[in-house]
Structure formats: structure tokens, C-alpha cells
Amino acid sequence: MKFFLDTASLDEIQQAMSFGILDGVTTNPTLAAKEKKPFKQLILEICDALKGGIANAEVVSTDTEGMLREAREVVSWHPNIVAKIPMTPDGVRALSILSGEGVRVNITLVFSAPQALIVAKAGAYFVSPFLGRLDDISQDGLVLLREIMEIYRAYDFKTQVLAASLRHPLHVVEAAKMGAHIGTMPFKVFEQLFKHPLTDRGLETFLKDWEKARETLGDISGPAVSRKGAR
Ligand code: E4P
Numbered sequence: 001m002k003f004f005l006d007t008a009s010l011d012e013i014q015q016a017m018s019f020g021i022l023d024g025v026t027t028n029p030t031l032a033a034k035e036k037k038p039f040k041q042l043i044l045e046i047c048d049a050l051k052g053g054i055a056n057a058e059v060v061s062t063d064t065e066g067m068l069r070e071a072r073e074v075v076s077w078h079p080n081i082v083a084k085i086p087m088t089p090d091g092v093r094a095l096s097i098l099s100g101e102g103v104r105v106n107i108t109l110v111f112s113a114p115q116a117l118i119v120a121k122a123g124a125y126f127v128s129p130f131l132g133r134l135d136d137i138s139q140d141g142l143v144l145l146r147e148i149m150e151i152y153r154a155y156d157f158k159t160q161v162l163a164a165s166l167r168h169p170l171h172v173v174e175a176a177k178m179g180a181h182i183g184t185m186p187f188k189v190f191e192q193l194f195k196h197p198l199t200d201r202g203l204e205t206f207l208k209d210w211e212k213a214r215e216t217l218g219d220i221s222g223p224a225v226s227r228k229g230a231r
Contacts, residue, residue, distance in 0.1 A: 001176045004054070004184035006164070008032045008042060012187040013049045024054030026128070026164065026184040028084070028108070032058075040077060047078040056106050056126075058084035067094035075103055082106050082125060087115050092122050099123025106162065113147040120157040126182070131175075132165035141165070142174050149178045169193050 002023035005016050008031040016022040025046055035042050039057075046055045055078070059070035067090060071083035083098065084106045085091045095105050099122060106126035107119040111134060119127050129148055131141025145163055152161060162182040163175035169192050175183050210217060 001180060002182040003190070004056075004162070004182055005190060006031070006166075006184045006186050008035045008046065009187070010035075010045055010049055013046060016187065016190055017049060017051070022050070022053060023182070024056070024184075025050060026056040026084070026106070026162070028058050029060055043074065043081065044077060047080055050080065052080065054080055054082055056082045056084045058086075058108065062086075062088065062090060064090040064093040064097075067091060068097060071098055071103060071105065084108050084128075087111075087119065092118060095119060095122045095124055099125075108164070111144070113144065113151060116148040117151055120152060120155070120159040124159045126160050126162040128162045128164040128184075130165035131163060131171055132167040134165075135167065142171070142178075145175060145178055145180060149180065 003021055004024040004026050005013060005022060006026050007013065008025075008027040013022070013025060027043070027046070032039055032042060043055055043057045057074040057077075059067045059074070061067050061070050067085055071085060071094060074083050075081050082104045085094055086109045087107050091107065095107060098105050104125035105123075106128055107124045108128045110116055110119065110127055110129045116127050116129060127148065129141070129144050131145060134141035134144060145161070148161055151157075152159065160181035162184060163171070163180040164184050166172055166175065166183055166185040166189055168189060172183050172185060172189065172193060
């Protein structure tokens with residue numbers, strides 16, 4: 001499973017990059033607006049920080065012509081940019097044309113299996129079902145993800161499933177179990193994936209025990225102690 005960060009914050013992207021497990025970023029207009037800088041500059045800085053990872057840049061036009069213009073523009077900025085287009089009839093028209101031109105498109109705001117089926121047929125590179133926003137209205141987002149995975153497998157669609165709007169580690173785990181190609185998550189969820197209270201408690205005990213015996217144990221990186229048979 002590829003990990004994408006759902007953010008436009010360079011600070012968060014750089015922190016996540018330090019672990020060597022980040023594959024890309026999904027921005028959206030709301031996230032971009034928080035950064036208070038020109039969109040092109042922001043996306044290019046993100047591409048730089050990602051060192052080869054994928055950056056998703058969303059169009060804001062709502063008519064096919066405008067979407068085509070903006071999608072072609074954003075993908076011209078850097079080879080690692082995928083154009084993000086909303087799941088509307090105009091968006092699907094734009095998708096069909098762009099996929100025919102070889103432009104990689106992520107169809108966003110997907111909330112149903114029929115929508116996912118349509119965008120796979122039209123050649124989307126990524127499909128983004130929003131799990132958390134379905135949960136917010138008392139529908140199980142994971143049920144939608146399961147349906148999409150089943151349909152895509154049945155027809156061997158090449159569209160990659162990008163599980164989006166992930167709100168907690170269980171979303172990530174369940175999406176991974178289903179074989180979703182990508183999970184995009186806020187930095188907070190990314191951080192939560194690392195944590196377990198038993199790891200913290202275990203480490204605390206190990207360090208306390210080491211400290212008690214420090215005089216005998218010495219320093220790991222200290223000068224070598226010469227003794228018979230030591231290597
Ligand atoms: C994905 O591309 C979206 O930007 C994102 O996952 C939306 O998540 P939210 O519902 O937490 O805003």
C-alpha cells in the first residue's frame with residue numbers, strides 16, 4: 001500500500017519524508033488555501049520535497065473546457081503531478097479526453113460504486129472514494145471501498161484505488177486489508193500509525209534497567225573494552 005499525505009503543508013511533508021515511507025501527497029483547494037502562497041509555487045515546492053513522489057493538484061473550474069485547461073496546465077508544471085478532477089458529468093467528459101491524451105487524472109469526491117465504475121471506464125489513473133465523509137453521514141465508508149475493490153478486480157480495471165478521507169488508523173488497516181493501492185491521510189493519522197502504548201512502556205522499562213546496570217554495561221558507542229575473546 002502506498003502512503004499519501006493529505007496535506008499541502010511543507011512542514012508536514014518534510015517530517016513524513018524523513019521516515020522514508022511517503023509516496024505522495026493529495027492536496028485539495030481547502031488544504032491549498034491554508035498555505036497562503038501562489039498555487040503553482042506551492043505545488044512545485046511540494047514536488048521538490050517529495051523527491052520523486054506523486055503530487056495531486058486539483059482543478060477549480062466546473063465546466064469541461066475549464067477543467068481541461070487547468071488539468072493540462074497543472075500537469076505541465078512537473079512530471080510527477082496528477083490532475084485532480086471532481087466526479088461530475090463535466091469532470092467525466094474532461095477525464096475521457098485527458099486519459100486519451102495520456103494525462104494522469106485522479107477523480108475525487110467519489111461516494112458511490114456506480115461513480116467508481118464510470119471513472120474506471122473513462123480511464124482514471126486514481127479513483128478517490130471518501131471514506132470518512134460517508135462515515136460522517138452514518139454510511140460505512142469501508143463498505144463502499146469493498147464494493148469498489150470487488151468491481152475493479154472483477155474487470156481487472158487499471159485505475160488505482162486511492163482510499164481518501166481516512167480519519168483513523170483502523171481506516172488505514174482495513175483499506176490495506178482490502179488491497180487499496182493507496183491510502184491518503186492527514187499528518188495526525190500518519191503519526192498515529194507509529195504509536196502503541198506497549199512500545200512506549202517497553203522502551204521505558206528497557207532504559208530504566210539499562211541505567212541501573214550502567215556502570216557494568218558501559219557505553220555502546222564508547223571506547224572498546226579489551227577482554228579475552230572479545231570481537
Ligand atoms: C482526498 O484527496 C481529499 O483531499 C481528502 O482525503 C478529504 O479528506 P477530509 O474528508 O478529511 O477532508
